[in-house]
Amino acid sequence: MTRVLLVEDDSTLARALAITLRSRGYDVTVARDGASGIRDASSARPDVVVLDLGLPDMDGTEVITSLRTWSQMPIIVLSARDGQSDKVAALDAGADDYVGKPFGIEELMARLRAATRRAAPRDDEPVVDAGELVIDLAAARVRRSGVDVRLTPTEWHVLEVLVRRKGTLVTRADLLREVWGPAYESQTNYLRVYLAQLRRKLEHDPSRPRHLITEAGLGYRFEI
Amino acid sequence: MTRVLLVEDDSTLARALAITLRSRGYDVTVARDGASGIRDASSARPDVVVLDLGLPDMDGTEVITSLRTWSQMPIIVLSARDGQSDKVAALDAGADDYVGKPFGIEELMARLRAATRRAAPRDDEPVVDAGELVIDLAAARVRRSGVDVRLTPTEWHVLEVLVRRKGTLVTRADLLREVWGPAYESQTNYLRVYLAQLRRKLEHDPSRPRHLITEAGLGYRFEI
């Protein structure tokens, strides 16, 4: 059964949509705000998210960005705002589709079918387990041998980019662009400093790293 | 470069869209009707199709159905008809997205980006398997009989160029230009050194290479 996470603060609309979805055979979870939407997405593991942009606690695109840090699950956006820039922002943040209100229920259903149809199974783990290291991408937490490790925002950001592409090489330019922005693509000394700090906090023997691997001349790689 | 097939009979709109798309760096092919659209889709192999439903020769959903018999390429539908049933029919026929006319050009661009972004990871085979040698171009990783082989940046770069054109001859000048730059086109001694190093690391019997083949007087070739 296809699982749908519905993130919608308007309880009337939420109830109506949930009823319709269930009548079509979907398994529906409802979240009332962005924060619980993000939480439920990692716990309930829906096959598709239907997200209202007008949430009380946070901006809708932030929800999308947050989900996209660890998951490729389809996201269909509902919005009363019909401006071009809202659509572009949501889609470029990682949304798969954008439906303006008011919308026809049959159209939404068709877009839902289209989104689930093309969704291919891939590794979408919010929690990455690398032996004594456990990294929860959704909750932004790192545990080493069971105890929480405190990371600074930048340290976390670097680790997140590496873990999201675990096993594959991340070039220095990619890493710098994603964490510090396009203007810093040649500041390779930042990486040296932060990789050293991460290793000191995460590796058993920082001088002989087993997870945060240097590919000399190319970049870095997170190894499980 | 991303290739777009634009199937549109209105020549004014087709020209305007083609200009915009090309200015954004897309490679655009235009088809005037459904039949040639289907033909071009199989010959030009676009990364994404933008399809106007209102075509002179056949119904738009038939075009979608026909494409879907052999391809999963993203299809974005444009349509002046704004009825629910048209949208549902097109989406259920296999379209990925449906944009009603009149549409904003920025919205279409954003939806195009969303469609290609989704499709990107599975479009071509990044892993090359040559018996005991497994080369993962995306992850920048080489395995020989199951164990990782460490390559220096230049070694990797040379191997990458050869593997990308596996089976075909790569001339010395091509190889030197791609790895060291246009100024080094005659430094053929570099190639001798690096090919020898690669063979030492990758070949079972470096003096009798089975994958990194020399084409005397011409260049090199990667054989599977």
Next chain:
DNA sequence: GAGCGGTGTCAAGGATCCGTCAACGAAACG
């Protein structure tokens, strides 16, 4: 079989890159 062009092999600088440490200043916090 000697000469020759093209190719493979090896080793040794010398340049570059990486890890580490320390210090400074800015920002966050109470």
Next chain:
DNA sequence: CGTTTCGTTGACGGATCCTTGACACCGCTC
């Protein structure tokens, strides 16, 4: 307003890698 935490630099030793030159080898021609 003082304290603490972070992010940013710079410097330096050491490891790695690129380059270069010398020499051996092979197939071919004469």
